[in-house]
Amino acid sequence: MTSAGNNAKTALVSELNGLLADHLALFFKTKNFHWHVAGPRFRDLHLLFDEHAIEIRDQIDVIGERVRKLGADTLTSIGSVAQHTQVKDQDDASLSAEAMVEELRDDNAAMVKRLKGLKEMTEQAGDNATDGLLDDWTDMAEQRVWFLTQTLK
Numbered sequence: 001m002t003s004a005g006n007n008a009k010t011a012l013v014s015e016l017n018g019l020l021a022d023h024l025a026l027f028f029k030t031k032n033f034h035w036h037v038a039g040p041r042f043r044d045l046h047l048l049f050d051e052h053a054i055e056i057r058d059q060i061d062v063i064g065e066r067v068r069k070l071g072a073d074t075l076t077s078i079g080s081v082a083q084h085t086q087v088k089d090q091d092d093a094s095l096s097a098e099a100m101v102e103e104l105r106d107d108n109a110a111m112v113k114r115l116k117g118l119k120e121m122t123e124q125a126g127d128n129a130t131d132g133l134l135d136d137w138t139d140m141a142e143q144r145v146w147f148l149t150q151t152l153k
Contacts, residue, residue: 008125013072015118016130020063020075021084022114026107027056029090033100036093045097048151052104052144059137066130086110098152105148112141 034049064074075081087107095103115138122131 008121009070009127012118012121012125012127012130013067013070015114015121016063016067016070017072017075018084018086019111019114019118020060020067021081022087022111023056023060023063024075024081025085025087025089026104026111027053027060029087029107030056030104032090032093033095033104036095037097037100039097041097045101045151048147049100049104052108052147055140055144059140062133066133069129070127086114101148101151105145105152108141108144108148112138112145115141 030049030053034046034053037045037049039045067074075084087110090103115134119131119134119138122128122134
């Protein structure tokens with residue numbers, strides 16, 4: 001592999017680890033909101049947050065394994081997740097249901113942006129396998145944004 005190819009692969013792995021960190025952090029935040037949501041829409045939001053958390057959780061292993069298949073190391077600890085994620089912690093267990101939905105919408109929208117940025121990186125690194133997965137992951141994140149946006153209307 002050329003030096004440019006190695007650099008493209010290194011950049012891709014770094015961003016995939018960031019995506020992995022985002023998924024881990026967003027999974028935990030979504031479960032946090034699932035456990036703490038309250039109010040008249042409790043049942044609907046409790047179920048929606050759980051559906052979203054399961055979808056995010058199911059992508060975590062696939063992302064980590066892509067990093068390993070590229071010959072690199074994945075994140076190794078909660079500390080490494082904290083260093084690489086763009087998802088902000090939310091420790092307020094009394095947040096309103098509306099604020100939870102808004103925060104998850106914004107976090108998922110940021111994930112869509114990160115996913116779309118990865119597309120060009122996979123092409124530069126010649127990584128067709130990751131490129132193919134990105135389309136599905138982007139569609140899932142866009143659907144979560146759509147559901148959360150519609151819930152706010």
